[in-house]
Amino acid sequence: MNTDDKPSSNEPKTQQERVYMQLREAILRGKFEPGHSVTLRGIAEMLGVSLMPVRESLRRLTTERALQLLNNRRITVPMMTPEKLEELYQARVSLESYAASRAIQNIDPEALSYLYEVNEKHTQSILEDNVEDYIYLNFEFHRELYRYGRCEVVMPLIESLWLQIAPFMRMVHSQYLTESRFNEAEDKHKAMLTAIEKNNPAQLKYLIHDDILDGVRRLQAAMGWPISS
Incomplete structure (x- = not known):
């Protein structure tokens, strides 16, 4: 198998990237339930990191339409229709x-x-x-x-x-x-x-x-x- 074809084994190089990947996997595992919201601080405490990498990771995930930032600064899964x-x-x-x-x-x-x-x-x-x-x-x-x-x-x-x-x-x-x-x-x-x-x-x-x-x-x-x- 050509090395270009092998599954990627690159590890995230920064804390921000690690947090982003952790949150992506959590979403793909169904850990964020539709209709339930969480706070930035709650996620930061769950992952044991500061608010900064969480905030940037959530910004990326809202851009990807995976999560939605509510007016009260809580995070939720967008509704399905x-x-x-x-x-x-x-x-x-x-x-x-x-x-x-x-x-x-x-x-x-x-x-x-x-x-x-x-x-x-x-x-x-x-x-x-x-x-x-x-x-x-x-x-x-x-x-x-x-x-x-x-x-x-x-x-x-x-x-x-x-x-x-x-x-x-x-x-x-x-x-x-x-x-x-x-x-x-x-x-x-x-x-x-x-x-x-x-x-x-x-x-x-x-x-x-x-x-x-x-x-x-x-x-x-x-x-x-x-x-x-």
Whole structure:
């Protein structure tokens, strides 16, 4: 595997960057619940840092539309609407299908082995009823897959979309984790890996679309909204 294709191992170089990455992971794990607000000071105390790096990190995350700064200087997750969810769905399908089609040509046996490893951890989170790990490792599986496409422009856009939807997926997955049909997601990841092994980009794009649509439908059902076809 070319060194350019390997998953990034760069560690954040500044405290501000570390705080930003910690908050991003917290959002992707569903730690920020929709409808619940927190203060800058509360986050600073949680992370054991001063207000300055927290303030700058939150500024970046509000720019990415992951969080919203309220008038009382509290932080919350922006509300979801049926129209916004539909837009997120369409954007994810378009961008992630593109990233996957670029990536498949660069995934050699070593890269494929790493994807299997991430998926095994994802499977373990299901067995352990670990909702946070399940959500995060699902995104991580997709991120590692797309990373081999070397999409410098597209990947930040994809991750911004994930940040906007992750807190709401926490609501859905807390409900579904104990149900046997929840394991369907694992089957889809295995099917994606099979498509990669067979070098079938059309099948991979179809499975990406189906996987995203499944998550959207669950959220729509949880919210009592019309289900996408």
